[in-house]
Amino acid sequence: MKKNFKDLLLSTLDKSQYSFVCGENQNPEIENLVFDSRKATEKTLYFAWTGVHVHGNSFISKAIENGCKAIIFEEDENHLVSEDAKNLAKEKAVTLVKVENARFVMSGLASHFYDEPSKKLTCIGVTGTEGKSTTVYLIWQLLRSMGKKAGFISTVDFSLGEEAIPNPEHQTTPESTIVQEKLYQMVENGCEFAVVESSSHGLSKRTNRLGDVDFDVGVMMNVTSEHLEFHGTYEQYRDDKANLFENLNLFGVVNGDDKASSLFASKTEKPVYSFIKDKTSAKEIFTENYFMTDIKSDAKGEDFSLEVINQCDIKKLEDFRIDLPGTFNVYNSTAAAIVVSKLLNITLEELKPALKALTPVKGRMTVVDEGQDFEVIVDYAHTPSSFETIFPPLQKRLAETTKGKLFVLFGSGGERDTKKRPEQGRIAEKYCDYVILTDEDPRGENPMDILEDIAKGCTNSVRDENLFLIPDRPTAIQKAFSMAKKGDIVLLLGKSHENSIIYKDYVMPYDEISEARKWILALKS
Numbered sequence: 001m002k003k004n005f006k007d008l009l010l011s012t013l014d015k016s017q018y019s020f021v022c023g024e025n026q027n028p029e030i031e032n033l034v035f036d037s038r039k040a041t042e043k044t045l046y047f048a049w050t051g052v053h054v055h056g057n058s059f060i061s062k063a064i065e066n067g068c069k070a071i072i073f074e075e076d077e078n079h080l081v082s083e084d085a086k087n088l089a090k091e092k093a094v095t096l097v098k099v100e101n102a103r104f105v106m107s108g109l110a111s112h113f114y115d116e117p118s119k120k121l122t123c124i125g126v127t128g129t130e131g132k133s134t135t136v137y138l139i140w141q142l143l144r145s146m147g148k149k150a151g152f153i154s155t156v157d158f159s160l161g162e163e164a165i166p167n168p169e170h171q172t173t174p175e176s177t178i179v180q181e182k183l184y185q186m187v188e189n190g191c192e193f194a195v196v197e198s199s200s201h202g203l204s205k206r207t208n209r210l211g212d213v214d215f216d217v218g219v220m221m222n223v224t225s226e227h228l229e230f231h232g233t234y235e236q237y238r239d240d241k242a243n244l245f246e247n248l249n250l251f252g253v254v255n256g257d258d259k260a261s262s263l264f265a266s267k268t269e270k271p272v273y274s275f276i277k278d279k280t281s282a283k284e285i286f287t288e289n290y291f292m293t294d295i296k297s298d299a300k301g302e303d304f305s306l307e308v309i310n311q312c313d314i315k316k317l318e319d320f321r322i323d324l325p326g327t328f329n330v331y332n333s334t335a336a337a338i339v340v341s342k343l344l345n346i347t348l349e350e351l352k353p354a355l356k357a358l359t360p361v362k363g364r365m366t367v368v369d370e371g372q373d374f375e376v377i378v379d380y381a382h383t384p385s386s387f388e389t390i391f392p393p394l395q396k397r398l399a400e401t402t403k404g405k406l407f408v409l410f411g412s413g414g415e416r417d418t419k420k421r422p423e424q425g426r427i428a429e430k431y432c433d434y435v436i437l438t439d440e441d442p443r444g445e446n447p448m449d450i451l452e453d454i455a456k457g458c459t460n461s462v463r464d465e466n467l468f469l470i471p472d473r474p475t476a477i478q479k480a481f482s483m484a485k486k487g488d489i490v491l492l493l494g495k496s497h498e499n500s501i502i503y504k505d506y507v508m509p510y511d512e513i514s515e516a517r518k519w520i521l522a523l524k525s
Contacts, residue, residue, distance in 0.1 A: 001031065001113065001114060001115075001184070002029055002030065002031050002043075003029075003030050003112075003113055004027045004028070004029055004030070005026075005027055005028050005029075005030050005045060005069075005070045005095055006026075006027040006095075007027070008030065008045075008109060008112060008113055009097070009109075011112050012105070012108045012109050012111075012112045013099075013105060013108070013109075017099060017100070017105065018072075018097050018098065018099045018105075019097070019098050020095070020096070020097055020098075021081075021086060021089070021096040021097065021098055022086065022089050022090045022094070022095070022096045023070075023089070023090075023093065023094055023095030023096055024095075026069075026093060026095045027095075028043070028069035028070050028095055029043055030043060030044065030045045030070060030113070031043040031044070032044045032045070033045050033047070033106070033109070033110055033113060033177040033181075034046055034047070034177070035047045035048075035049065035056065035103075035106065035175060035177065037056070037059035037060070037062045037063040037066065037068075038062075038066075040062075040063035040066045040067070040068035041066060041067050041068065042067035042068070042069060043069070044068055044070075045068075045070045045071070045072065045109070045113075046060075046063040046068045046070070046071045046072070047071075047072050047073075047102045047103070047106045047177075048060055048063075048071060048072070048073035048074070048081075048102055049073075049074060049101075049102040049103040049106070050074070050079065050103070055079040056073065056102070057073055057074075057075060057079050057080070057081050057082075057085075060073060060081055060082075060085045060089070060096075061082070061084065061085045061088055064085070064088050064089060064092050064094050065088075068094065069092075069093070069094055069095060070094070070095045070097075071089070071094060071095070071096050071097070072097045072098075072099055072102050072105065072106070072109075073096070073097070073098060073099070073102055074098065074099055074100060074101055074102040074103075075098065081096075103207060103208060104205075104208045104211070106175070106176055106177060106208070107176035107180075107208040107209065107210075107211045107212045108211070108212050110176045110177045110179075110180040110181075110212070111176075111180050111212035111213075113180070114180045114181060114183065114184035115184070116212075116214070117180060117183035117184040117186070117187045118180075118183050118194070118212070118213045118214040118215075119214045120187045121183060121186060121187060121191060121192065121193060121194045122192060122193045122194070122216050122217070122250075122343065123183075123193075123194050123196060123213055123214060123215050123216050123217070124139060124193065124194070124195045124196065124215070124216065124217040124218075124219065124339060124343075125196050125198040125210070125213070125215045125217070125218050125219065125244045126139070126195065126196070126197055126198060126219040126221065127197075127198040127199070127200070127203065127218070127219070127220055127221070127241045127244050128219075128220060128221025128222045128223065128241075128255070129221075129222050129223055129224040129383060129385060129386075130221065130222055130224070130328070130381075130383065130385060130386045130389065131221035131222065131328065131331065131332050131335075132154070132155070132197045132198070132199070132221060133154045133155045133156050133197055133361055133364070133380070134329070134332045134360070134361050134364055135219060135221055135332045135335050135336055136152050136153075136154045136195045136196070136197045137152065137154060137156070137157070137164075137361045138332055138333055138336035138358055139152075139195045139219075139336045139339050139340060140152040140159065140164075140195050141336075141354070141357075141358055141359070142336055142337065142339075142340040142351060142354050142355075142358075143193050143195075143340055143343075143344075145353075145354035145357065146340065146344055146346070146351075146354065148192055148193055148344070149161055149189075149190055149191045149192055149193070150191055150192065150193035150194065150195065151182070151183075151185075151186035151189070151191045151193070151194050151195070152164075152194065152195040152196070152197075153167075153173075153174070153179065153182055153194075153195075153196050153197060154167065154195075154197040154361075155167060155197060155380075155497070156361050156362055156363065156364075156496075156497040157361070157362070157497075158182065160182060160185045160186050160189050160191075161185075161186055161189035161190060161191045162189070166362075166497070166499070167497075173196075173197060173198060173199040173201060173202025173203075173209050173210060174209065175207075175209055176208060176209045176210070176211070176212065179196070179202075179209060179210065179213065180212070180213075183213070193343075196210070196213065196215075198210055198218075198241075198244050200237055200240045200241050203240050203241055203243045203244055204240040204243070205240075205243070210244075214247075214249070215244060215247065215248055215249070216248065216249040216250040217248065217250050217251055217252070217253070217339055217342075217343065218244040218245045218248050218252045218253070218264075218268070219252070219253045219254075219335055219339060220241070220242075220244070220245070220252070220253070220254040220255060220258070220260070220261065220264045221255055221331065221332070221335065222255050222258045222260075222385070223237070223238045223241055223258060223259075223260040224383060224384070224385035238260050238263065239263075241260075241264075242260070242263055242264050242267050243267075244264075245264050245265075245267035245268045246267050246268070247268075248268045248270050249270070250270060250342075250343075251270050251271045251272065251273065251287075251342060252264065252265065252268050252270060252271070252272040252273070253272070253273050253274070253275070253335055253338050253339055254272060254273075254274050254275075254286070255274070255275060255276075255331065255335070256274030256275065256276040256281040256282065256283065256286060256289060257276050257277055257278050257281045261274060261281075261286075262283070262285060265285050265286065266285075271287040272285070272286050272287055273286060273287055273288050273289075273290065273338050273342065274286040274288070274289045274290065275289075275290045275292060275331060275334040275335050275338060276289055276290065276291050276292065277291075277292050277295075277327075277330075277331070279291050279293075279307075279309075282309050284311060287310065288308055288309065288310045289308075289309040289310070290306050290307070290308055290309075290334055290338060291306065291307040291308075291309055292304055292305075292306060292330050292331070292334055293305050293306070293307055294318070295327060295330055297325065297326075297327065297393065298325075300323055300325060301321065301322050301323040301324050301325055301329075302321070302322050302324065302325070302326070302327065302329060302330050303319075303320065303321050304320050304322075304330050305317060305318045305319070305320065306320065306334065306348065317348055317349060319352070320348075320352060320355060321352075321355065321356050322355055322356065322358055323356065323358070324358060324360055324365075325365055326365055326389075326390070326393065327389075327393065328389050328390075333355055333358065337351050337355060361497070362496075362497050362513075363378055363379065363380055363495075363496030363497035363498075363512065363513070364379060364380060364496065365377055365378075365379050365390070366378045366379070366496075366513060368513055368516045368517060368520065370517055370520040370521055370524070371524070372481075372520050372523070372524065373485075373486040373487070374404070374481075374484040374485065374486060374487065374488040374489065374490060375488070375489045375490065376481075376489075376490050376492065376516055376520065377394075377489065377490070377491050377492070378492045378493075378495075378496060378512050378513055378516060379491065379492075379493055379496060380493070380494065380495075380496035380497065381410075381493045381494070382410065382412070382413070382424075382440065382493060382494040383420060383424075384420055384423040384424055384427055387424060387427040387428060387431075387493075388427060390491070391406070391408075391427065391428070391430075391431035391432065392431060394406060394431075394489055394491070395431050395432075398487075398488075398489060401487075402486075402487030402488075403487065404485065404486070404487030404488040404489060405433040405434060405484075405485070405488045405489075406431065406432045406433050406434075406488070406489050406491070407432065407433065407434040407436065407480050407483070407484060407488060407489065407490040407491065408428050408432040408434070408435055408436070408490075408491045408493060409436040409437075409438055409476055409477065409480050409490070409491065409492050409493065410424065410428070410436075410437065410438070410440070410491075410492075410493035410494045411437060411438050411439050411440030411442075411450065411451065411454070411473075411494055412424060412440055412450055412453070412454055412494075413440050413441045413443070414440075414441060414442040414443035414444060414445035414447075414450055414502075415443045415444055415445060418453060421450065421453035421454045421456070421457070422453060422454065422456040422457035423457055424454050424457065425437075425454040425455055425456060425457025425458040426457035426458070426459075427457075428457075428458070429457065429458040429459075429460060429461050429467075432491075433466060434466050434467075434468075434480070434483065435458055435461060435466065435467050435468070436467075436468045436470060436476050436479060436480050437451040437454050437455060437467075437468065437469045437470070437476075438451070438470050438471060438472070438473045438476035438477075439471050439472065439473050439476075439501055439503075440494045440495065440501070441501055441502040442471075442501075442502070442503055442504070443502050443503070443504065444504045445504075447471040447503075448469070448471055451469045451471065452469070455467065455469060473495070473501060473510070473515070474515055474519070477492065477515055477516060477519050478519050478522075480492075481519050481520060481523050482523065492512055492516060495510065495512040496512060498510070498512075499511060
């Protein structure tokens, strides 16, 4: 992809939205968009904006030294571009442009640079505190099973139209330049559909990562409380997620049992379909309500029926099966099935074989079995609401079968919502016999301080008897496995598919499933 810088600027922004500091008469050719000065080269456009710890203005000189010929920046009294950088830009014939918010305009420029790829695809956005990655993956599978070429972007994996490959980042929704590039690659690969995991950060006007994605369908799985370190309040978190529904072209799908569902529905004039487990959640504001009923669980999956409720009648559809364990997967699968049936104008019955063939996302209730006599399950659950979802059925299963103990091992992300930490501890203690607290991604925080915050919620536990604080995650896993007996379940939560643990001064390569296998085999040897 190649564009001339001034042509790109003029096609995207009004003249009142930018000003030239130098290089107004220059029109460098652009082949790539970057927000990391280390990736800046002669034919890149570098965006300098406010990061979590540093400001891109500090690296403008570095970008120029790397050969960059076009730079867009913002500045305020605390983050000025140095005179040395401006002089260097003039000396090296660099086009330097000032805007009010470089990160915000980056989205529109990225969309135009890649020829507005989202308008050439049917784009489905999926948001929610929990269930986003799984539902994205299920929609993608169902579309493919119906013979459609589709791509997707999620926390765990992504696809540009071919098979899914692991996502190396810890970021659910990438920055706008990356999102638009992936959508462009999907178009180039002949995709008709794109399914995009849409985080609250990505939907926020502050980051504008998804601000220029033309969404046709929006899916809301649930809204509890998360990322308050960024959003400030639950209400702002909810409202940022609801941005997804503001400009839908086709329809929305919502979890009608969630109290935020009505707000999401109010954001669009397009039809909105709900999936519900509580029949009293059926509302006339929704075009149709899909009541999930007759749910029967076993170790391998779920059987269920659906009642389609609208203003005219009620129609019952029976004998649905998914080989994905957990009631929450009935929610995820039903949402995915509604999306695909409406998009392709097919009945839910036609999707039954495809639903039965669905496979799980790596690291979502993944069983690690190396012949040990206790069960090991790896999952991404890391919020109080996700704990409330997965602990009760496991506790019930143990009570009804092996009478074993439930172990849980988890941590909490550093530099993230601190209010949830004691709540995590409280819920874990409520349902689990043994709680082992360990590192997740401490980032710039002291790891032990994070674990102590979680432990404040474990008011009825005894340290070093049924509550353990072990920062080093491999050591913590070894401890859990050494204590587990025949018939017990050990839950390893929070890292799942991720490939590293982030500390203040380094990033440690890490794979939870491989680590679990290693310690199981060591225990057996």
